[in-house]
Amino acid sequence: xxxxxxxxxxxxxxxxxxAVTGRPPWMLLVPALAGTAFLVLPLAGLLVRAPWxxxxxxxxxxxxxxxxxxxxxxxxxxxxxxxxxxxxxxxxLARTSFxxxxxxxxxxxxxxxxxxxxxxxALLLVLGRxxxxxxxxxxxxxxxxxxxxxxxxxxxxxxxxxxxxISVEGALRAADPRFExxxxxxxxxxxxxxxxxxxxxxxxxxxxxxxxxxxxxxxxFGATITFAGNFPGTTQTMPLAVYLAxxxxxxxxxxLSLVLLAVSVLxxxxxxxxxxxxx
Amino acid sequence: xxxxxxxxxxxxxLRARLAVERPGFxxxxxxxxxxxxxxxxxxxxxxxxxxxxxxxxxxxxxTGGSIELxxxxxxxxxxxxxxxxxxxxxxxxxxxxxxxxxxxxxxxxQGASRAxxxxxxxxxxxxxxxxxxxxxxxxxxxxxxxxxxxxxxxLAVRPRLLLLDEPLAALDAHTRLEIRSGLRRHxxxxxxxxxxxxxxxxxxxxxxxxxxxxxxxAVVQQGTAAEVARRPRTRYVARLVGLNxxxxxxxxxxxxxxxxxxxxxxxxxxxxxxxxxxxxVALYRSRPDGSPxxxxxxxxxxxxxxxxxxxxxxxxxxxxxxxxxxxxxxxxGLSAGQEIWAAVKATETHAYPx
Numbered sequence: 291x292x293x294x295x296x297x298x299x300x301x302x303x304x305x306x307x308x309a310v311t312g313r314p315p316w317m318l319l320v321p322a323l324a325g326t327a328f329l330v331l332p333l334a335g336l337l338v339r340a341p342w343x344x345x346x347x348x349x350x351x352x353x354x355x356x357x358x359x360x361x362x363x364x365x366x367x368x369x370x371x372x373x374x375x376x377x378x379x380x381x382x383l384a385r386t387s388f389x390x391x392x393x394x395x396x397x398x399x400x401x402x403x404x405x406x407x408x409x410x411x412a413l414l415l416v417l418g419r420x421x422x423x424x425x426x427x428x429x430x431x432x433x434x435x436x437x438x439x440x441x442x443x444x445x446x447x448x449x450x451x452x453x454x455x456i457s458v459e460g461a462l463r464a465a466d467p468r469f470e471x472x473x474x475x476x477x478x479x480x481x482x483x484x485x486x487x488x489x490x491x492x493x494x495x496x497x498x499x500x501x502x503x504x505x506x507x508x509x510x511f512g513a514t515i516t517f518a519g520n521f522p523g524t525t526q527t528m529p530l531a532v533y534l535a536x537x538x539x540x541x542x543x544x545x546l547s548l549v550l551l552a553v554s555v556l557x558x559x560x561x562x563x564x565x566x567x568x569x
Numbered sequence: 570x571x572x573x574x575x576x577x578x579x580x581x582x583l584r585a586r587l588a589v590e591r592p593g594f595x596x597x598x599x600x601x602x603x604x605x606x607x608x609x610x611x612x613x614x615x616x617x618x619x620x621x622x623x624x625x626x627x628x629x630x631x632t633g634g635s636i637e638l639x640x641x642x643x644x645x646x647x648x649x650x651x652x653x654x655x656x657x658x659x660x661x662x663x664x665x666x667x668x669x670x671x672x673x674x675x676x677x678x679q680g681a682s683r684a685x686x687x688x689x690x691x692x693x694x695x696x697x698x699x700x701x702x703x704x705x706x707x708x709x710x711x712x713x714x715x716x717x718x719x720x721x722x723x724l725a726v727r728p729r730l731l732l733l734d735e736p737l738a739a740l741d742a743h744t745r746l747e748i749r750s751g752l753r754r755h756x757x758x759x760x761x762x763x764x765x766x767x768x769x770x771x772x773x774x775x776x777x778x779x780x781x782x783x784x785x786x787a788v789v790q791q792g793t794a795a796e797v798a799r800r801p802r803t804r805y806v807a808r809l810v811g812l813n814x815x816x817x818x819x820x821x822x823x824x825x826x827x828x829x830x831x832x833x834x835x836x837x838x839x840x841x842x843x844x845x846x847x848x849x850v851a852l853y854r855s856r857p858d859g860s861p862x863x864x865x866x867x868x869x870x871x872x873x874x875x876x877x878x879x880x881x882x883x884x885x886x887x888x889x890x891x892x893x894x895x896x897x898x899x900x901x902g903l904s905a906g907q908e909i910w911a912a913v914k915a916t917e918t919h920a921y922p923x
Contacts, residue, residue: 466661468657468661469661469663471628471648471661472655472657472661472663473663473674473678474627474628474647474648474649475626475627475628475648475649475651475653475654475655475723476649476654476674476675476678476722476725476726477649477650477675477678477679477726478649478674478678479649479678480649482678486674487663490663490665490666491663491664491665493665
């Protein structure tokens with residue numbers, strides 16, 4: 291595509307009179323608008339094609355509520371698990387140095403680029419009934435994870451944790467470590483420093499990471515269906531229900547999608563107001 | 570952990586040799602500070618003052634030497650177990666805690682209950698005159714208030730060694746004056762050893778009992794402010810105290826510096842320092858009559874305002890500063906690049922062994 295010489299010249303001429311501000315260049319504006327349309331139009335399509343007349347009764351169906359509840363609960367528990375394990379992991383990556391730290395960080399980011407289905411297969415190989423850890427878990431504790439609600443949480447946490455770790459590690463690197471030194475001179479142990487100084491300082495980063503993590507867990511599909519299956523009531527989360535409905539009853543799929551969209555937007559918007567914008 | 574209270578033995582104070590080696594930098598200084606004494610580490614940027622302070626606090630590991638406080642080894646303890654209070658250059662008050670909770674942080678870490686810690690913190694805030702700001706977050710405090718909260722926070726751990734890193738550097742000139750005198754009072758009340766780092770000679774002279782000048786990681790001079798100001802031993806110290814300083818060879822009443830002969834009142838032999846004030850230098854357009862001593866030909870390198878006077882920077886066999894009145898500058902028609910004669914009275918030069 292060729293550049294538009296006209297606007298560029300006019301822009302150049304304006305620059306002599308007015309500093310750097312002015313109309314955004316077409317070369318940026320046009321793709322930006324196209325990008326906006328690309329992201330927003332499918333959502334608009336969902337709203338347009340929704341069966342509004344039958345919506346109330348479809349929403350009241352027990353399967354919908356069941357899937358929605360399961361999705362919200364598992365995404366929230368998975369986020370909790372990610373916080374519990376991911377924040378200390380991020381701290382380790384940001385505040386200590388040990389041989390293999392770079393390798394560890396690289397490994398942790400693998401689930402970000404791994405197709406979730408592959409993640410699900412990997413989970414099955416390790417935590418499945420005949421898996422490396424799974425067989426031991428079953429014989430020692432009688433615990434089986436695949437095809438259970440706990441398995442859904444495991445699959446979601448596996449896929450979502452890198453988002454949290456990366457965002458918290460970024461917050462830790464941005465936080466001034468001298469506050470931690472000041473706390474040490476006041477007699478604080480490293481744990482107290484972490485709890486009373488580091489954590490409050492990076493709270494916005496942790497919250498942003500948790501939101502990202504929760505959103506990723508809520509939308510998880512591939513790893514969940516592979517590792518936990520698709521059983522209504524125990525492992526069938528909203529994305530799974532949408533996919534299944536698409537094959538049998540497309541209108542139901544639209545309704546479920548609409549619900550998922552509404553919940554995501556509502557919660558993200560609510561949290562964004564409070565936390566994310568402060569980062 | 571227990572820290573010694575004010576009733577613990579007073580003998581000893583701080584006795585340390587700090588060696589810190591890093592690629593391209595080496596610090597090796599010995600310090601002795603009695604309990605109740607305030608010592609200022611003075612030096613140009615990059616001299617190693619802050620590194621020395623961090624080493625005392627335990628934030629930078631020593632590569633050699635030792636630290637002893639009140640007769641006990643300190644260098645073997647981690648930072649959080651040293652009975653040391655630190656006031657950092659930009660205070661580093663915890664932004665998420667109120668002034669009161671900032672001060673109460675130390676006592677809490679030492680195992681005091683929340684109520685006890687807050688009571689102690691409130692007392693300290695009152696002592697520094699900030700009882701009314703106890704609930705304020707640090708970003709609502711002015712620079713001077715933040716400095717006092719930082720001091721209260723450092724004192725709250727009942728330290729035996731108080732460290733202050735450029736405690737007044739972040740303040741504007743007006744606040745500085747007021748905070749400096751307040752700080753002086755608080756330091757006088759403190760019964761442990763105090764080490765403060767500054768590059769401002771005025772802060773050092775007002776706040777400290779004794780100065781230790783550090784350059785390039787080593788102690789170049791120490792003594793009371795008066796001693797240091799009277800007999801500077803490096804260019805840096807001379808510039809701080811506003812003197813021209815030269816190293817020369819003495820032979821009785823005469824000292825030769827780069828071919829310029831100075832008559833001095835002292836009788837010395839061998840290597841000596843000669844110092845004189847810029848105000849003692851007189852400038853002439855043509856060679857004045859009389860003795861050729863204390864007289865040299867100079868080229869004007871630059872002219873700038875200096876208080877009510879004009880400071881003339883001279884180049885030539887020796888570089889020097891001369892303070893003259895604006896009227897003299899006009900009369901002599903001085904300008905940069907001009908060649909002139911400079912002279913200084915024998916009674917105003919001061920020589921001492923190098």
